[in-house]
Amino acid sequence: MRPLHPIDFIFLSLEKRQQPMHVGGLFIFEIPEHAPETFIQDLVADIRKNKCIPVPPFNNKLHGLFWEEDEEFDLDHHFRHIALPHPGRIRELLTYISQEHSTLIDRAKPLWTCNIIEGIEGNRFAMYFKIHHAMVDGIAGMRLLEKSFSKDPNAKHIVPPWCVEGERAKRLKAPASSRIGKIITKMKGQFEVVPTVFSELSHTIMQDKRYNPDYVSSFQAPSSILNQRVSSSRRFAAQSFELERFRRIAQALGGTLNDVILAVCSGALREYLLSQNSLPKKPLIAMVPASLREDDSDVSNRITMILANLGTHKADPVERLRIVQRSVQNAKQRFKRMNANQALSYSALVYSAAGLNILSGMMPKRQAFNLVISNVPGPREPLYWNGAKLDALYPASIVLDGQALNITMTSYLGKLEVGLTACRNALPKMQNLLTYLEEEIQRFEEIITASSANEMVNG
The missing domain is CATH 3.30.559.10 (Chloramphenicol acetyltransferase-like domain)
Incomplete structure (x- = not known):
């Protein structure tokens, strides 16, 4: 057992x-x-x-x-x-x-x-x-x-x-002595967790919250139609996009591939909420899971989360991209200073109130984030099953009371495979988000094309 x-x-x-x-x-x-x-x-x-x-x-x-x-x-x-x-x-x-x-x-x-x-x-x-x-x-x-x-x-x-x-x-199947040795090593590592975690907590409270305008706190997500109670009915929608399009945008505008993916999702969400006359005045906050696996294990859960400001209150795509970049950079730097155990303990302390709220539903109008956006690395080579080539793979995930939409992505053979999971009753015509994702990619492409043309003229 x-x-x-x-x-x-x-x-x-x-x-x-x-x-x-x-x-x-x-x-x-x-x-x-x-x-x-x-x-x-x-x-x-x-x-x-x-x-x-x-x-x-x-x-x-x-x-x-x-x-x-x-x-x-x-x-x-x-x-x-x-x-x-x-x-x-x-x-x-x-x-x-x-x-x-x-x-x-x-x-x-x-x-x-x-x-x-x-x-x-x-x-x-x-x-x-x-x-x-x-x-x-x-x-x-x-x-x-x-x-x-x-x-x-x-x-x-x-x-x-x-x-x-x-x-x-x-x-x-390994000898018991080998397994016991690894357990003892892990237990020793636990004693190193507390000082680092409290040091990072102190830095968060004294520095980030007070002086960093891009710090995302645990309860700043606005109320929106994404944050209703969910029914048992789900809608799943999926589509593939060429990863090279995202890479070109990242190279032209600066930032990482994940920054651009979040910014594209931000633009699609903005358009969807506008179509429903439901765009909040404050920006949506996305919970972005981050893997803490330090080995090749394949069971249980080893994840923490980053809260990303999606900048949906801004109409300019590039401005939204910059907001996303600044908001996630803080968390990335913090977790780089910690090992997996320290990061898990830090997350448990900082986000425990938000987790308790999701679990209990005590404060339905207060949430740490509006939706989950997850990007899971996928296979880099073509895969086959009994000679049948894997053409596409689309992830389906969970939605919760208060988070009626989940966007999960993975990569495969130069494609970004996007799976949208939502409460069918809470979010009408959710599948239109796929169209809005394509339109947002095109907006960024038009921006970098126009920028290149201006450089050629001025050059």
Whole structure:
């Protein structure tokens, strides 16, 4: 048995019928050109016949405040095969994912499900995988699934994602003395946490809050339609964008790729809220998860958060970009001065009141942030599953009471894969954000084109 990590416990505590706490991924594959018509049926049959034993975390189920191994694992409970009305458009696929992402996972079993979906236009099929956020964060989930696929298009051996041995399963096979030594080393590190954390807290209170105009406090996010109570109904929308477009903007205007991505999201959110006559006078605040993993582990949660001022009160895209840059730079510098344990402890102290508010709902008009914007690094090489090339992967995440929208992105083969998850009832026509994202990218491109033209004339 393995005790729950405190962050994992929080994700379990937050869950209720209208607030499922699982994350997911939609993986779209191209069927090989000369594959038989029974390709998908054969793939599903191979998975069902596979006698492999599930590995952690896929064989773990809840037992009080511990994870324990499920000794009565039932594949049929977790693995399903469905077909869209032929030929299914992406629109029908996303509708199905929206419905699936709305349902809770049975806590009596390991907290995950996997669907193979056939009948997608363009000779494609999909896999939708969802797993409780208490079991993995975004980085860990991406690692788990990447291990299921191959870089070889000719590899035909099917190993289901729940049977691919991760780092934790390997560590459990290590000699007990080795594991005890690592635990003692970690315990020694805990004693170094307190002085550094209190030093950073003092700096935050005495310097950042008082003298830094770009400091983002825990409760400065304005009320907006993004911050309603959520229903159990979800809408999922997804689209791919060329990463090179963001890189060109970052190079021309200065700043990092992530700065530009946040600024583009800011512009899209501004346009969406204007279309709903609901743009707050104060700027939206985004919670940006930051990974604190110092190893290649692939279970549990090791994340902190950065609060980013999105500058949505400003009409000028470049001005919004500068606001984003300044607001995140402070947090980045702070976390660079701390190791992972220190950063986790700092975040727990600084954001505990905000977390308690989300958990209890005591102050519905006060929130630390308006939405979550997450960017998870993805595969850099083409991946294949039984010869089928992975064409796209779209992350699906959680929404909470008070945060009705989540924007999660990952990278793959030079693309930024964007997944939008929202409460269907709280945010009408949320899928229009995809159009607004494209329009905002074009605005930045027009700005840098005009700037280059002026330089040529003046030069």
